[in-house]
Amino acid sequence: TSxxxxxEDTLATSGSTRAxxxxxxxxxxxxxAEGKEQEQASLSTQVESRDxxxxxxxxKTVRRKLESFHVTKYQPDPAVTTVQNIMLGKPFCLExxxxxxxxxxxxxxxLEMGDGDAILAITLMIRRSLNHPKFxxxxxxxxxxxxxxxxxxxxxxxxxxxIDLLHALGRFHYAGVVAYRQATARxxxxxxxxxxxxxxxxxxSGHEDSNLVLEQINLxxxxxxxxAAESQFADRQVSNLSSSVLQALGYLSTWYxxxxxxxxxxxxxxxxxxxxxxxxANWGMVRARASVxxxxxxxxxxxxxxxxxxxxxxxxxxxxxxxxxxxxxxxxPETLSLILQAVESPSDRLDLAKKLGVAKVVVDVMVAQKxxxxxxxxxxxxxxxxxGWVYADHVINKANVKWKN
Amino acid sequence: xxxxxxxxxxxxLLSRENLVTxxxxxxxxxxxxxxxxxxxxxxxxxxxxxxxxxxxxxVVKQERGGIPPAPGNMIRVYMVxxxxxxxxxxxxxxxxxxxxxxxxxxxxxxVPRNLASVQLLFEEEGLAGHVTxxxxxxxxxxxxxxxxxxxxxxxxxxxxxxxxxxxxxxVARAIWGIEKLYGQIPNLFAHGRHVKKILSLVNVFSLQxxxxxxxxxxxxxxxxxxxxxxxxxxxxxxLTYEGLLDEVFGIHCGTVEFGQEVTGKEGTTKLQLSSKDKxxxxxxxxxxxxxxxxxxxxxxxxxxxxxxxxxxxxxxxxNFVQNDLRNxxxxxxxxxxxxxxxxxxxxxxxxxxxxxxxxxxSIIANYNYRDSMNYIKERMAQLAPANIxxxxxxxxxxxxxxxxxxxxxxxxxxxxxxxxxxxxxTWTNLTRLGVLKxxxxxxxxxxxxxxxxxxxxxxxxxxxGARGNNFQALxxxxxxxxDQGNNVNPTEPxxxxxxxxxxxxxxxxxxxxxxxxxxxxxxxxxxxxKEALKMVPGETILDLKNPDAPKVGLVLFVGGxxxxxxxxxxxxQSV
Numbered sequence: 001t002s003x004x005x006x007x008e009d010t011l012a013t014s015g016s017t018r019a020x021x022x023x024x025x026x027x028x029x030x031x032x033a034e035g036k037e038q039e040q041a042s043l044s045t046q047v048e049s050r051d052x053x054x055x056x057x058x059x060k061t062v063r064r065k066l067e068s069f070h071v072t073k074y075q076p077d078p079a080v081t082t083v084q085n086i087m088l089g090k091p092f093c094l095e096x097x098x099x100x101x102x103x104x105x106x107x108x109x110x111l112e113m114g115d116g117d118a119i120l121a122i123t124l125m126i127r128r129s130l131n132h133p134k135f136x137x138x139x140x141x142x143x144x145x146x147x148x149x150x151x152x153x154x155x156x157x158x159x160x161x162x163i164d165l166l167h168a169l170g171r172f173h174y175a176g177v178v179a180y181r182q183a184t185a186r187x188x189x190x191x192x193x194x195x196x197x198x199x200x201x202x203x204x205s206g207h208e209d210s211n212l213v214l215e216q217i218n219l220x221x222x223x224x225x226x227x228a229a230e231s232q233f234a235d236r237q238v239s240n241l242s243s244s245v246l247q248a249l250g251y252l253s254t255w256y257x258x259x260x261x262x263x264x265x266x267x268x269x270x271x272x273x274x275x276x277x278x279x280x281a282n283w284g285m286v287r288a289r290a291s292v293x294x295x296x297x298x299x300x301x302x303x304x305x306x307x308x309x310x311x312x313x314x315x316x317x318x319x320x321x322x323x324x325x326x327x328x329x330x331x332x333p334e335t336l337s338l339i340l341q342a343v344e345s346p347s348d349r350l351d352l353a354k355k356l357g358v359a360k361v362v363v364d365v366m367v368a369q370k371x372x373x374x375x376x377x378x379x380x381x382x383x384x385x386x387x388g389w390v391y392a393d394h395v396i397n398k399a400n401v402k403w404k405n
Numbered sequence: 406x407x408x409x410x411x412x413x414x415x416x417x418l419l420s421r422e423n424l425v426t427x428x429x430x431x432x433x434x435x436x437x438x439x440x441x442x443x444x445x446x447x448x449x450x451x452x453x454x455x456x457x458x459x460x461x462x463x464v465v466k467q468e469r470g471g472i473p474p475a476p477g478n479m480i481r482v483y484m485v486x487x488x489x490x491x492x493x494x495x496x497x498x499x500x501x502x503x504x505x506x507x508x509x510x511x512x513x514x515x516v517p518r519n520l521a522s523v524q525l526l527f528e529e530e531g532l533a534g535h536v537t538x539x540x541x542x543x544x545x546x547x548x549x550x551x552x553x554x555x556x557x558x559x560x561x562x563x564x565x566x567x568x569x570x571x572x573x574x575x576v577a578r579a580i581w582g583i584e585k586l587y588g589q590i591p592n593l594f595a596h597g598r599h600v601k602k603i604l605s606l607v608n609v610f611s612l613q614x615x616x617x618x619x620x621x622x623x624x625x626x627x628x629x630x631x632x633x634x635x636x637x638x639x640x641x642x643x644l645t646y647e648g649l650l651d652e653v654f655g656i657h658c659g660t661v662e663f664g665q666e667v668t669g670k671e672g673t674t675k676l677q678l679s680s681k682d683k684x685x686x687x688x689x690x691x692x693x694x695x696x697x698x699x700x701x702x703x704x705x706x707x708x709x710x711x712x713x714x715x716x717x718x719x720x721x722x723x724n725f726v727q728n729d730l731r732n733x734x735x736x737x738x739x740x741x742x743x744x745x746x747x748x749x750x751x752x753x754x755x756x757x758x759x760x761x762x763x764x765x766x767s768i769i770a771n772y773n774y775r776d777s778m779n780y781i782k783e784r785m786a787q788l789a790p791a792n793i794x795x796x797x798x799x800x801x802x803x804x805x806x807x808x809x810x811x812x813x814x815x816x817x818x819x820x821x822x823x824x825x826x827x828x829x830x831t832w833t834n835l836t837r838l839g840v841l842k843x844x845x846x847x848x849x850x851x852x853x854x855x856x857x858x859x860x861x862x863x864x865x866x867x868x869x870g871a872r873g874n875n876f877q878a879l880x881x882x883x884x885x886x887x888d889q890g891n892n893v894n895p896t897e898p899x900x901x902x903x904x905x906x907x908x909x910x911x912x913x914x915x916x917x918x919x920x921x922x923x924x925x926x927x928x929x930x931x932x933x934x935k936e937a938l939k940m941v942p943g944e945t946i947l948d949l950k951n952p953d954a955p956k957v958g959l960v961l962f963v964g965g966x967x968x969x970x971x972x973x974x975x976x977x978q979s980v
Contacts, residue, residue: 003674005738007681008731020415026584028422030615087574087606088613089540091517113609114602116563116570121521147568152522155489177833184827209829212818216826245822246788274822283786318783321760325787402918 026367076102079109079202086110086118094125103129104138111144120148136168154178163203172207179203180213189224191219218243218273222264245274246284253288257297278316285317286322290329298326301337303342313342320352327356337361356376359388371394372403410957412621413547415586420450420543427541431482431512436475440485443516446556447484450543459909469494474502480512487515488559492523496530503535510535514661517542517575541576544582545818548659549679552971556640561964564599565633565838573599576963577606580627581614583959588622590959594920597631597943597963606947625954632964634941635912636840637747637876640800641765641905642758643969646696647678647689648904649750651968667745673743681732682739690972692903696747704740711737715921722977748931757784757793764797766908768804770886771877777801778812785823794820795831799840806874807844825862839942875940882937883919885910901973912941914973917960918980923950 073155076082076096083106085092103126110118123145126137135144139146146169153162158257159182180203183195196217204210223241230238236255252259252267259266271281282301289297302322306312313319323339340361342350346368350366353361366375379392397402420898428435437456439914446693456464462479465472475481484489495513503509515523519540527533545553555576563569564570577904578954580603584590589976595604611617632639643649645657654661662673683929684703691699717725764780777797798816821828835841851874880886886909887902901918916934923931926949938945960974 003668003670003672003738005674005676005742007677007679007735007737007739017412017414020412022416023586024418024422027419027582030424030585031423032426083615084609085610093596103432114570114599114606116572117518117520117522119570119573121525124525144570146570151567151569152489162802174833174837177830181830212821212826212829215818215822219826244825246786247825250788273508276822277782277786277819279782279874280786280819280822281456283783283788287787317786321783351585 019384076106079106080113082106083110083115083122085112086121087113087115097125100130102135107138107142107145111142116148119145120152120364124150124152140169147295176203176207176209180209183319189220189227193224195236196220215245215274219248222270222273223248226264245270245275245276246280249276249281250288253285254291257285257294282315282317283322286317287325287329290331295331295335298331299338303338311338311341313344319343320348323352323356333358333360345388359386360391363392367395367401370402370404372401374405410550411587413553414551415542416547416553416582417450419582419586420546421455422449424541424543425455425459426462427514427539428482430539431460431480431537433460433480434477434479435459435461435512437912438467438472438481438483438493439465440467440483440516442486442558443484445660446543446546449546449548449658460647467491467494471501472498474506474774480510482512482514484514484516486559487520487523487540489522489526492526493974496527496532499532500530503532510537512537512539514539514541516540517578518571520571542578542754544586545579546658551680551975552659554658561632565964566834570599570602573603574606577603578610580961581610581842583624584611584617585615587624588619589617589861590622590624590627591954593629593950594916594947595629595946596634596916596938596941597629598633599631599943599963600629600946601944603629603963620726621955623955624957624959625951626920626949627961628913628920628958629961630913630916631943631962632962633839634943635970636803637769637909638905638911638913638967638970640796640840641769641805641909641969642754642762643904643967643972644693644906645690645746645904645969646693648968648972649693650678650746654746656968661746663742665744665747668750669745676739676742682736684736684740685743685788686830686959689745690904690975692898692906693750694748698856700740700744700747704744707733707736707740723923757789761797762906762908765800766906768797768800769880769908771804771874774805778816781816782819785819788823791820791824791828794823795835799835802841805844806821806876806877807842809844813843813872829944852909879912879937879940882933882940883912883915885915887914899975901976904969904972911967911970911973913960913962913970914977917958917974918977920947921951921956921958922938923949925949 026346040065040144046183074096076093076098077085079102082092082094084090096107097106103122107119107122107126110122116346123139124137127149130138139149141315146165150165153165159178163179164173166178178323179199181198184192187195196213200210200213204213207213220242226241227238230241237251238404240251242248249267249270251267252270256265257267259268261269261272265271267285270276276284286298286301289295289301302313302315302317302319303311306315315322319342323336323343326339336356336358337360340349340353340356340358343352346365350362350365353359353365359378362378363375366378375396376390379389379396382392384387413819422507453464459823461482463476464574467483467485483495483496487559499509499511513536520540524533524538527536529566537752546556548554552972557572560576561573564572593604595601643652650656650661654663656678659679660675660677664673665671668674678685678689684700684707688696688699712720714722714733716723760780764777768777778801781794781797781801784797789931798808817832832841836843885902887900887907900907900910901914904907904911916938919930919934925931926947931947935945935947961971
């Protein structure tokens with residue numbers, strides 16, 4: 001599009017460019033010339049004299065060479081040659097490496113040189129031409145070759161075979177993950193539940209992630225019956241129910257807050273089943289309640305009565321971050337005030353209240369610190385006659401405060 | 406541009422020559438079907454006129470479904486990234502084409518190289534007789550006068566995650582290309598698990614295509630780092646403008662694309678990022694805290710220059726229109742975009758940076774482990790963007806040499822509870838890479854590849870300076886954490902650690918600095934450097950043949966670079 005911004009070269013090309021171009025052309029020619037066979041001169045021009053004796057001897061030599069060529073043409077090139085040919089994109093033939101030793105040497109040569117394409121090509125040839133147990137013994141001692149093959153098999157969707165191979169190589173954890181990937185790749189929820197259950201009992205017993213797979217099964221079983229009913233509500237993000245545990249908690253807390261625990265819709269039941277921490281549970285519920293403007297619910301989740309009648313944080317959440325989140329969700333100043341009062345450190349509370357624009361709390365802290373100068377400055381920064389300004393002004397003019405300045 | 410610096414245009418010219426040669430091998434008029442992933446790099450290498458000179462009459466985007474057949478008697482030439490997925494798409498298309506027209510023959514150019522597995526696929530599908538394979542690889546593509554990229558997008562994943570090492574050959578080929586054009590590089594430093602193999606593959610190319618013959622090399626030294634020698638630089642938040650552009654918008658092939666939130670208009674606008682944009686040149690490596698003042702200053706200067714143009718003579722005006730006007734227009738547009746982008750960065754990143762950056766600092770310095778854990782757990786609980794939590798978890802793993810089992814399980818569980826169970830796979834992949842680690846596990850167990858790991862006996866609580874913590878040992882030996890008392894001035898930084906807000910100096914920058922300072926290969930400082938590098942997986946190769954070599958260095962990151970590391974290395978030039 002014409003809106004795209006492109007800068008042009010302002011430097012004029014110098015004379016050195018011609019030398020540069022010449023160098024480039026020379027290199028390009030070398031690359032292009034590679035691989036072309038040398039022109040074979042005709043025999044008669046190679047032989048210096050036309051002496052029949054010499055020609056006869058020459059012919060005998062050539063015949064002998066041809067005969068031995070017929071014998072050796074099916075013998076394999078040295079391993080290095082073949083591996084280099086693969087690397088350079090030249091023709092090669094792997095079928096000639098018949099003996100087990102030759103196959104292993106070829107593979108080891110490729111592993112030594114490091115070209116992944118050669119490693120894979122040779123490994124595939126070995127897989128084709130050895131029986132399974134022999135093949136396994138070759139690659140189980142060559143993990144890099146095995147890795148190339150495993151990656152190839154996964155790309156080609158040879159899933160069951162690759163899982164078997166991984167088991168045979170003792171890579172149980174990865175086998176489980178590949179099986180998991182396969183189980184969850186396609187299909188609707190009920191399909192997925194079925195496959196995961198199968199997976200859980202087969203591949204995953206004793207697997208590091210088995211408890212998480214179980215959690216996933218539990219979540220999907222819980223929400224599956226709800227999905228159909230919920231889809232009638234056009235304004236609800238029903239997919240959240242199956243996205244993740246915390247997303248599901250958010251959904252249920254938004255629309256079904258307070259549902260008793262014996263009901264699938266209950267957020268508390270979900271919290272219990274997945275053993276969520278207070279931190280996780282309260283964040284999920286508060287954000288959900290805030291989205292439907294249920295501020296009293298937020299308050300009761302986050303703060304309670306402290307000793308000496310004050311306000312104390314109780315939700316096991318980072319109360320300052322929570323205040324910011326509630327502010328961004330446009331909660332009413334009374335709620336924000338309350339939450340801010342639960343911030344223990346007065347300086348933190350002051351800074352945050354200033355940032356979030358909660359004048360009342362700022363003023364209260366400044367009064368508690370007996371800082372008249374700061375309070376005057378703050379009042380003057382506010383819009384005259386606004387609620388905050390009036391509150392600050394009223395406090396400044398109150399006589400019974402022992403100001404320190 | 407000084408005479409010391411290599412003219413990188415040679416690389417583009419060579420790529421063009423090779424492309425034309427490859428295309429010229431296919432006779433007749435051609436329709437080129439181009440893989441979309443190759444379009445941006447190809448744009449940099451060869452425009453339509455170059456393609457036309459090689460007989461390509463039309464260029465079509467490779468689509469997954471069907472493409473209309475080539476018009477007239479044009480030959481269809483596919484040019485696709487060399488992998489099985491692309492190959493399958495092409496094979497399917499060819500299969501359905503030959504149903505109606507069995508005599509068709511196609512050509513496929515595989516980028517960057519022909520692969521045996523691709524040829525096998527075509528053989529299995531019965532198509533081997535209908536296709537001729539070619540290969541083409543471009544040389545390093547200059548994204549700027551000092552930044553080159555091979556644009557192999559799949560290399561990292563293939564090489565380090567899937568353990569598919571076919572990319573090493575292409576890296577070697579590209580290095581050979583540089584030495585052929587600019588001369589054999591006399592001084593060598595390399596560190597990594599595969600650098601030895603790469604260097605021996607370069608030799609194979611030399612033997613095959615010819616040794617570099619140029620007497621006076623342009624590059625005096627090459628420094629090779631594999632990506633897995635320094636994960637920390639990938640995980641920390643970059644604070645330079647260019648780094649943040651990459652974080653927020655993504656820089657692809659030297660170009661960034663902005664949407665409506667930045668431009669205010671519908672659709673997307675592309676901006677080429679390079680030193681040709683004089684204003685960008687000034688701000689790209691600056692710490693983000695000084696960005697708005699620099700942008701403001703430059704915008705003022707620009708308006709002044711534009712105002713000055715009003716009072717020009719006719720001759721001056723002619724010269725101006727010919728040479729400067731277009732770039733000035735581009736500059737104005739660019740400034741507006743940069744201002745918009747900066748505001749967007751501020752909005753998106755500013756939200757968490759205030760609390761996140763101190764956590765990054767404390768993780769690197771190995772203190773407040775519990776607080777760092779709690780910070781991460783809270784972010785997950787409130788469903789903050791997943792990559793914030795994940796990067797911090799990985800950083801924790803790197804800096805503490807692994808996460809204790811109990812914490813590892815809890816973090817994993819809470820992560821998948823927050824962001825979805827499919828992330829079991831994410832965690833497995835990160836563990837296979839070695840980015841995430843259980844404390845006490847040997848590195849070499851992951852992925853079955855070779856590696857130097859250290860088995861730590863520490864379980865449970867980790868205290869700073871724990872025995873067996875490789876990362877902390879490396880940090881101490883190389884002094885990678887800038888002295889915190891020395892306030893890092895963001896506008897005139899005296900330490901490359903400024904790119905990470907003073908928390909950490911990228912390993913590559915430190916190593917390069919030590920080597921160029923050293924008087925000889927056997928100096929004690931070099932000895933210390935080698936000792937320190939034993940903490941990093943892989944082997945070190947150091948061969949400084951010529952102390953009087955040109956003071957131009959090539960730093961090669963095998964597997965990708967971060968803009969922060971680039972900025973740190975650029976800073977090094979000013980020392």
